[in-house]
Amino acid sequence: MLNINPFREGVKAALPIVLGYLPVGMAFGLLARQSGLTPIEAGSMSLLVYAGASQFLAIDMISKSISWFPIVVTTFFINLRHLLMSSALSLHFKEYGLRTLTFLSAQLTDESFAVAMSNPSKISNRPSYLFGLQITSQIGWIVGSVSGALFGKWVDHKEYGIPFALSSLFICLLVLQINSIHHLWVMVIAGIASVFFKWVFPGNWYLLLTALFASGIGITIEMVMRDQK
Numbered sequence: 001m002l003n004i005n006p007f008r009e010g011v012k013a014a015l016p017i018v019l020g021y022l023p024v025g026m027a028f029g030l031l032a033r034q035s036g037l038t039p040i041e042a043g044s045m046s047l048l049v050y051a052g053a054s055q056f057l058a059i060d061m062i063s064k065s066i067s068w069f070p071i072v073v074t075t076f077f078i079n080l081r082h083l084l085m086s087s088a089l090s091l092h093f094k095e096y097g098l099r100t101l102t103f104l105s106a107q108l109t110d111e112s113f114a115v116a117m118s119n120p121s122k123i124s125n126r127p128s129y130l131f132g133l134q135i136t137s138q139i140g141w142i143v144g145s146v147s148g149a150l151f152g153k154w155v156d157h158k159e160y161g162i163p164f165a166l167s168s169l170f171i172c173l174l175v176l177q178i179n180s181i182h183h184l185w186v187m188v189i190a191g192i193a194s195v196f197f198k199w200v201f202p203g204n205w206y207l208l209l210t211a212l213f214a215s216g217i218g219i220t221i222e223m224v225m226r227d228q229k
Contacts, residue, residue: 018136029149086105089105111137
């Protein structure tokens, strides 16, 4: 049987993700440049933060001159789902220590997690496969970010709807998470709550308050359903 290099196998598995990351990354780079970031800063953010939805939200808040604390807190709660995803992945690397798990978890995204968990046998105790998958995806995201920051000024962003990239990215992530009627109810409640909090509180605090409120509603529904079983 042909022995395929796990890292190279992971790189090939990441190609569909890269095709999706390049245009969205370019949209991020363009918006980051318009918010006052340089191409180096945009690329560094994609290298160090590497969280698409949070990066879009962060630069939107930066463009509105919001202080660092609300930005950090809001992006922290948005990325809490990574704790659950990394915990699920850790079950497939029981032979490896905390250093390896920390390194792999730092590069985790929704898309790479979905590809990895689509066939758990490919990642089971094969960190090089997961690393190939994740590093290739991140390179695609960084290339898209820097390209958008460098060349985005020649793109008619209004005509192509790039300012809507943040909203569309969140909508896509939301739709992918709706797997039951209870998820749909949480979505509706979160939408109503966001409108209410934005009306009551000034600034962008409604984002953080809505995230906390909707998360609490979701946990409550899960606990009630568990008790009914």
